[in-house]
Amino acid sequence: MKNHKIRHIKVFKTIFILIFIVFYTNNIYSQEVMEDAIVTLLFSNENDTKIIEAKVSDTDGIPIEEVELYFYVKRTFSLLPIGDGFNSTDENGLVELEFPNDLPGDTEGNVTIIVKIIENDLYNDLSIETIKKWGIPTEISDNTEKRSLWAAAANAPISLIISISGMILAIWFIILYIIFSLFKISEIKPSKYVKSIT
Amino acid sequence: MKKTALKEQKFESPREKDLLSHLVSTSLKYKLWIALLLLINFVGMYAYYRQVKYGLVVTAMRDYTSWGIYISNFVFFVAISLVGSLFSSILKLNKNEWSRPLIRISEIIAVAAIICASVIIIIDMGRPDRFFYVIKYLRIQSPIIWDVIIISTYLVISILLLYISVLPDIALCRDHLTDIPKWKKKLYRITAINWSNHPKQIEKLKKVSKILAIAVLPVAFAIHTVTSWLFATTWRPGWDSTNLGPYFVSGAFMAGAAVIIFAMYIIRKQLKLKAYITEIHFEKMGRLLVLLSLVYLYFNINEYLGPAFKMVGVEGEHITELFVGSYAPMYWFVQLGGLIFPIIFLLFRYMRKPLPLAIISMFVILGAWFKRFLIVIPSLQHPYLPIQNVDESYLHYNPTWEEWAITISSFASLLLIITILIKLFPVIPLKEAKIESETIVEHNILKNEES
Numbered sequence: 001m002k003n004h005k006i007r008h009i010k011v012f013k014t015i016f017i018l019i020f021i022v023f024y025t026n027n028i029y030s031q032e033v034m035e036d037a038i039v040t041l042l043f044s045n046e047n048d049t050k051i052i053e054a055k056v057s058d059t060d061g062i063p064i065e066e067v068e069l070y071f072y073v074k075r076t077f078s079l080l081p082i083g084d085g086f087n088s089t090d091e092n093g094l095v096e097l098e099f100p101n102d103l104p105g106d107t108e109g110n111v112t113i114i115v116k117i118i119e120n121d122l123y124n125d126l127s128i129e130t131i132k133k134w135g136i137p138t139e140i141s142d143n144t145e146k147r148s149l150w151a152a153a154a155n156a157p158i159s160l161i162i163s164i165s166g167m168i169l170a171i172w173f174i175i176l177y178i179i180f181s182l183f184k185i186s187e188i189k190p191s192k193y194v195k196s197i198t
Numbered sequence: 199m200k201k202t203a204l205k206e207q208k209f210e211s212p213r214e215k216d217l218l219s220h221l222v223s224t225s226l227k228y229k230l231w232i233a234l235l236l237l238i239n240f241v242g243m244y245a246y247y248r249q250v251k252y253g254l255v256v257t258a259m260r261d262y263t264s265w266g267i268y269i270s271n272f273v274f275f276v277a278i279s280l281v282g283s284l285f286s287s288i289l290k291l292n293k294n295e296w297s298r299p300l301i302r303i304s305e306i307i308a309v310a311a312i313i314c315a316s317v318i319i320i321i322d323m324g325r326p327d328r329f330f331y332v333i334k335y336l337r338i339q340s341p342i343i344w345d346v347i348i349i350s351t352y353l354v355i356s357i358l359l360l361y362i363s364v365l366p367d368i369a370l371c372r373d374h375l376t377d378i379p380k381w382k383k384k385l386y387r388i389t390a391i392n393w394s395n396h397p398k399q400i401e402k403l404k405k406v407s408k409i410l411a412i413a414v415l416p417v418a419f420a421i422h423t424v425t426s427w428l429f430a431t432t433w434r435p436g437w438d439s440t441n442l443g444p445y446f447v448s449g450a451f452m453a454g455a456a457v458i459i460f461a462m463y464i465i466r467k468q469l470k471l472k473a474y475i476t477e478i479h480f481e482k483m484g485r486l487l488v489l490l491s492l493v494y495l496y497f498n499i500n501e502y503l504g505p506a507f508k509m510v511g512v513e514g515e516h517i518t519e520l521f522v523g524s525y526a527p528m529y530w531f532v533q534l535g536g537l538i539f540p541i542i543f544l545l546f547r548y549m550r551k552p553l554p555l556a557i558i559s560m561f562v563i564l565g566a567w568f569k570r571f572l573i574v575i576p577s578l579q580h581p582y583l584p585i586q587n588v589d590e591s592y593l594h595y596n597p598t599w600e601e602w603a604i605t606i607s608s609f610a611s612l613l614l615i616i617t618i619l620i621k622l623f624p625v626i627p628l629k630e631a632k633i634e635s636e637t638i639v640e641h642n643i644l645k646n647e648e649s
Contacts, residue, residue, distance in 0.1 A: 153337040164338055164347075171351055174413045178358055181406045185399050186391035 037064060037123040039115055041130055050099035050134050054115055056089045063093025067120060073103055074112035074129075105135020207377040214374065217624045220469050222377055227468075228621070235614040242607020245600040246321060254324040256600045262585065263578045263595040268322040270570035271605050274453070275315035275612070276349070276425050277446070277566065279356065281454025282308025283418030286359045287411045296482050299474055299626045303465060304458055305360040306625070310615035312353045314608050319349075321604060341427045352421045355414050360619075361389075362407050366400075367624045369393035385622070422446045429573065435505075435516035436577040445497040452490040453566035456559040459483050461616070463556035465625060474626045477552060484550030487559070491541045498537065516580045525576050528568050536565010 035058060042053040056067045067089045072079035083097035105111040110131050117126040147157045207222045209215035249256050259266045285304035289297040320326050336343055372386035393399060426446035429437040439445075462483070466475040505513045506521070520529045540558045543549045549558065575595050585593065597605075 149339045151339070153335065153339075156338045161338055164344070168347060168351075171355075171413065171417060174409060175351070175354055175358065178362075178406050178410055181402055182362075182391060185393070185402050188392070188394070188396050188399050188402075190394035190396055 034124050035059065035122060037067060037117060037120075037126060039069070039117070039126060039128055041113075041115060041128065043130075043132060043134075045134070048101060050101065051096055052099055052113065052115075053094060053096050054087075054089075056093045056095075056117075063089070063091070064123070065089055065091050065093065067093075067117060067123065069095050070116040070118055071097055072114040072116070073135075074114060079114060099132075099134055103135050104138045105133070107137055107140060109133050109135045109137040111135035207375065210374060214370075214628060216471065216473065217626050217628055218371065218375065221371065221621065221624065222375060224621075228617075232614070232617065235610045235617070238610035239607045239614065242604050242610070245603035245607075248600055249321075249604070250326070256598060258591075258595050258598050258601065260592040260595075261588065262581060262592050263575055265322075265574050265578060266595060267571065267597050267601050267605050268318055270567070270574045271608060272315050272318045272322065273425055273446075273570045273573070274567050275311045275318060275608075276422060277450035277453045277570070278457045279308045279311035279315060279352065279454075280418050280422055280447070280450040281311075281458055282356050282359060283414045284451055284454055285458075286363070287415045287418070290411050296479065300458060300462065300479065300483075302360070302363055302623075302625055302627065303461055304454075305356065305363055306616055306619045306623075307454075307457055307461060308356045309353075309360050310612050310619070312349065312356050313615060314612045316349055316353060317611070318608050321608075341424065341431050344424045345428060348417065348421045348424050352417050355410065355417055359410055359414060362403060362410060363627075364623045365390070365393055365403065366395065367628045369395070370628055371624070382622075419447055422450045429577075433582060434577045435513040435580050435582070436573070438513075439501060441497060441500050445494075445501050448490065448494045448497050449566065449569065452487065452494045453563065455483065455487045455490050456562035456566065459487065459559040460556055460563060463552055463559075465620065466552070469620075469625065471626065480552045480555050481547075481550045484544050484555050487555075487562070488541055488544045491537060491544075491562070495537055495541065498533070512580050512582055516576060519576050519580070520572065525572060529572055532565045532569045532572060535561050536569065537562075540565075 038057050038059065038061075040055045040057070042055070044051045044053070052071065054069055054071075056064045056069065058064055069087045069089065070081065071083045071087060072081055074080075080103075082100060087095045087097060089095045099113070103111060110133055113130050113132055113134075115128050115130075117123055119125065145151075145155065147155045149157065149160075207219075209218060245256075257266060257268075282305045285297055285301045290301065320329055323329060332343065332346055368386055369390040372383070372390045375382075375386070423443040423446065426442040430439060430442040459480070462475050462479065466472055502517065502520075506517050508514070509517065519525055540562050543554075543558055549555065579593070579595065
């Protein structure tokens with residue numbers, strides 16, 4: 001009975017190992033080798049129409065058709081997608097899109113444009129960054145530097161500092177005067193007169 | 199024990215005996231009372247130990263209801279501390295002689311309340327060790343800083359008011375009380391600061407007392423107005439009101455008057471001071487309470503009528519919650535039981551007798567406490583931005599046992615401070631009101647002698 005059981009376990013073990021080997025080898029051979037793509041960007045700005053042209057080619061310089069590209073502009077916390085939902089290359093490996101005119105850039109108008117290939121079946125992921133002066137220059141508000149209610153302690157409004165300090169000084173002057181008077185009271189020695197009437 | 203101590207202590211007059219005998223003897227009832235208060239305080243301390251150890255998570259306060267019963271309690275204590283200024287300033291400057299025996303009680307309550315208010319605000323902090331950062335990184339634009347400044351100022355003024363009022367009697371205790379422990383003798387000797395009833399001292403003390411009586415008034419108004427600004431400057435329904443300052447101040451005077459009446463009743467009974475705190479005092483205090491309640495009623499109508507008439511957005515939701523929602527029973531208890539019924543009852547002369555007046559005052563005090571709860575909590579539960587994807591516990595506020603224990607122990611501390619101050623100092627001035635001309639004559643004689 002016991003031997004019978006052990007034989008069963010051995011058979012299961014062998015089947016399991018065989019299944020594993022079959023799946024593993026299949027996996028290895030079914031994977032196609034991913035290639036690197038090369039993306040070249042061309043920027044043109046005519047009559048306020050800003051165009052980004054991206055050319056995708058393989059390592060031999062042959063244009064690649066139907067590669068999905070993703071265009072972004074870097075913002076403070078995340079990437080802002082630009083262009084259409086789908087930007088696929090044509091038979092010449094080219095894709096064009098118009099850069100919006102109303103995007104704010106840094107103080108000089110610089111924006112970081114990012115082009116990506118993401119999860120393509122044949123080509124590896126890719127991300128290239130280019131800085132262009134295509135944004136609207138942002139004026140950094142100096143509100144935080146100004147004296148205001150919401151500023152840091154050092155930049156409190158002068159009127160507020162004067163009025164509050166004035167009130168505090170006035171009331172604490174009275175308090176200190178009273179404490180001083182109590183001290184003076186303690187210094188008054190009982191006179192003969194007081195002794196005689198008590 | 200009580201009788202032997204009293205036998206050994208000789209008093210110079212029956213008035214002195216009536217007013218000083220409780221300083222000399224300690225009854226068993228007093229000891230039990232102190233033990234009870236200490237016990238409650240120990241439970242509160244254990245709850246606070248848990249709060250410090252595990253953090254504010256042991257309370258029911260979460261992101262929305264971030265101010266719970268601690269802050270309602272804080273507002274209540276600040277409110278009743280205003281009573282010191284009502285007696286020491288308003289009634290005194292208006293020459294209401296009848297209020298003279300009550301001044302010291304009011305000042306004792308004011309000192310105790312403002313101490314408890316200062317402590318409760320630190321208890322409300324998740325990291326009490328960071329309290330000094332408030333001063334270190336002081337930001338004068340913040341109403342919280344204004345509150346910290348004004349509370350500490352009012353605390354000092356309240357202590358000075360009490361001290362100046364009690365100073366001549368401390369000297370009397372120093373001179374007349376013989377059968378008291380050494381530490382008590384030393385305490386009287388130090389705190390009496392060489393007081394010898396010298397006319398010059400009397401004159402100086404009178405002057406100081408008058409200056410303080412005038413100075414305390416703007417500070418008292420400021421302390422509760424600034425407390426109301428903590429709410430008025432925060433954008434929440436129910437707080438976004440220009441009425442909030444006078445609404446808080448008038449409510450404080452009403453609550454303070456009720457606390458005084460209740461204290462008068464207990465002190466009169468326990469210290470057997472019927473001859474000094476008379477029915478006339480209760481009658482006058484009853485009338486004063488009606489007046490203050492009417493003023494508060496007026497501000498209440500102003501506070502609720504506008505938003506209730508318009509019923510706009512979240513403001514409307516807040517009003518609905520108070521009028522007919524989950525807070526309705528508490529709201530109507532506060533408005534009817536703590537405000538309207540007391541006004542109606544107190545219009546009848548019989549209701550201004552000591553016992554009925556003390557019971558009515560108890561309701562006013564309860565109403566005043568729950569009123570602060572209603573000011574703080576429902577407003578926080580209705581932010582202007584919608585509440586989305588939050589834990590269920592964020593939506594409701596039911597104080598935990600730790601919060602109740604700490605809150606109740608803060609009341610025990612208040613009573614403990616009051617009891618100790620009453621045990622140390624005469625609660626009613628020992629000298630009867632001296633006619634002012636007498637002091638002037640004495641002073642003139644002295645001047646002649648000196649010249």
